Amino acid sequence: MSLLDMIGPVMIGPSSSHTAGACRLGLVAHHLLGEPAKTATIGLHASFAKTGRGHGTHLALVAGLLGYSPDDPRLPQAFAEAERAGLSAEFREVDLGDVHPNTARIELRGETGQVMVQGSSTGGGVILVTQVQGLGVNFSAASPTVLLRYQDAVGMIARVASTVAADGVNIAALTCTRENRGGQALLAIELDAPLSPEALAFFTAWKDTNWVRLLPKLMDG
Amino acid sequence: MNAPAPASAWVLERDCAETGLDPEDIRAEMLRRIGEMRASIERGLASRAPSITGMVGWNAQGLWEAPDVLNAPLIRRVQAYAMAVNEENARMGRIVAAPTAGSAGTIPGALIGVADHLGIGDERLVAPMILAAGVGKAISKRMFISGAAGGCQAEIGSSAAMAAAAVVELLGGTPRAAVQAASMALMNTIGLVCDPVGGYVEVPCVSRNAFYAVHAVSAAQLALAQLESFIPPDEVLGAMASVGRMMPAALRETAEGGLAQTPTGLAVTARMEGREPEGPGGMVELPMA
Numbered sequence: 001m002s003l004l005d006m007i008g009p010v011m012i013g014p015s016s017s018h019t020a021g022a023c024r025l026g027l028v029a030h031h032l033l034g035e036p037a038k039t040a041t042i043g044l045h046a047s048f049a050k051t052g053r054g055h056g057t058h059l060a061l062v063a064g065l066l067g068y069s070p071d072d073p074r075l076p077q078a079f080a081e082a083e084r085a086g087l088s089a090e091f092r093e094v095d096l097g098d099v100h101p102n103t104a105r106i107e108l109r110g111e112t113g114q115v116m117v118q119g120s121s122t123g124g125g126v127i128l129v130t131q132v133q134g135l136g137v138n139f140s141a142a143s144p145t146v147l148l149r150y151q152d153a154v155g156m157i158a159r160v161a162s163t164v165a166a167d168g169v170n171i172a173a174l175t176c177t178r179e180n181r182g183g184q185a186l187l188a189i190e191l192d193a194p195l196s197p198e199a200l201a202f203f204t205a206w207k208d209t210n211w212v213r214l215l216p217k218l219m220d221g
Numbered sequence: 222m223n224a225p226a227p228a229s230a231w232v233l234e235r236d237c238a239e240t241g242l243d244p245e246d247i248r249a250e251m252l253r254r255i256g257e258m259r260a261s262i263e264r265g266l267a268s269r270a271p272s273i274t275g276m277v278g279w280n281a282q283g284l285w286e287a288p289d290v291l292n293a294p295l296i297r298r299v300q301a302y303a304m305a306v307n308e309e310n311a312r313m314g315r316i317v318a319a320p321t322a323g324s325a326g327t328i329p330g331a332l333i334g335v336a337d338h339l340g341i342g343d344e345r346l347v348a349p350m351i352l353a354a355g356v357g358k359a360i361s362k363r364m365f366i367s368g369a370a371g372g373c374q375a376e377i378g379s380s381a382a383m384a385a386a387a388v389v390e391l392l393g394g395t396p397r398a399a400v401q402a403a404s405m406a407l408m409n410t411i412g413l414v415c416d417p418v419g420g421y422v423e424v425p426c427v428s429r430n431a432f433y434a435v436h437a438v439s440a441a442q443l444a445l446a447q448l449e450s451f452i453p454p455d456e457v458l459g460a461m462a463s464v465g466r467m468m469p470a471a472l473r474e475t476a477e478g479g480l481a482q483t484p485t486g487l488a489v490t491a492r493m494e495g496r497e498p499e500g501p502g503g504m505v506e507l508p509m510a
Contacts, residue, residue, distance in 0.1 A: 004254075008318060051421075055421070124321050
């Protein structure tokens, strides 16, 4: 949290939690898909479902899926822009259990890949991403974040950490979850600076790696 | 004796040490955001277009163009600026959340309103704006800044405290006076519920920003006259956090209490949901967009 999160974000109204935060959740899915989105199924939980329509939450989520930031003047026309871009979005009300009332679950498909992101908008435009591809994470996109999905293997975190260090970048926080021993694992690494394309390509080349994405910093501060 | 360093200098130094950001970048970005605030004031004063629901949209211009029968030009300016920003917000216009979108008018209303009244340029608003942000950050660390979390006392109370400190610094008050102003502004918003009609950021949000922008200027006036918050700032913050936790969910942005549950509030809600209004509030006429 920086001073620029308190006087900011610059955004399209009317609600920092229902509009700006929703847009940023859409942006997370947009960056993690890594290709133009074709279909989106968006589950809205509690307050997002109940008061979202009047707050432009649906528009903001779709704007994020198109890669627009919370201050993009096209945000109020996001549905028309999505149609033009060939993205169809479907909303449904969901009960995600004991999570923040402003939570969305986004399933996004492109030509070749798909991504599932669940996250909450916690106030003032701040978000918390809680699931990616069905595995638990805990990051706010306040710094560049690398997501790496791999087959659980001994020494993977050490290899990743040394590659990041060799790239001259510091790790601010790291979460690792896995389905089960030897199953699919997900690393979310929050960094002080973005990783180089070479380092990302190096990760991708490893035989245990299934999926690598660099999510840019989405917050102002 | 030298004047003490402004409180914003301390805030900026501390924040940059914590985040690693460059102080000059923060200053430049704050100046740009002050420009964004000003642009939203200008668009808001120039428009009478209705909001999403049609409940608001013409109040800022209506006030701005009405005769100033009380001969209180500062108050009228502060109120009109605050409402202009929040009406822009309510019609999905571009605003600067400060600290949230629902409370976006209070700081520009108070700070830019006072500056324009006194003929002070935007460059001199950068340091006060940094102080405002520092006050917001201090509140959010101890408590909450959203109506959903702690009622409107948390949302507009925070923006009023931030604005009060900023106005004190703009007018050359000491760091102590700035903190006292923030404390007094907070002390006098405790218990304020978040009860938006239909759940929309329109009624009472737009006029509430106008009222609390003036409230912030009042707090600054008292602090600049050396008056102090009888309850120390930390204790005020603690009291507010405790009241926020006691507040039932119906009074925290759910539209299940307060103004949202009046006959008129319910009729507007029914209309927005495409239902027939029931009861006496069914008489309400909305100029729909």
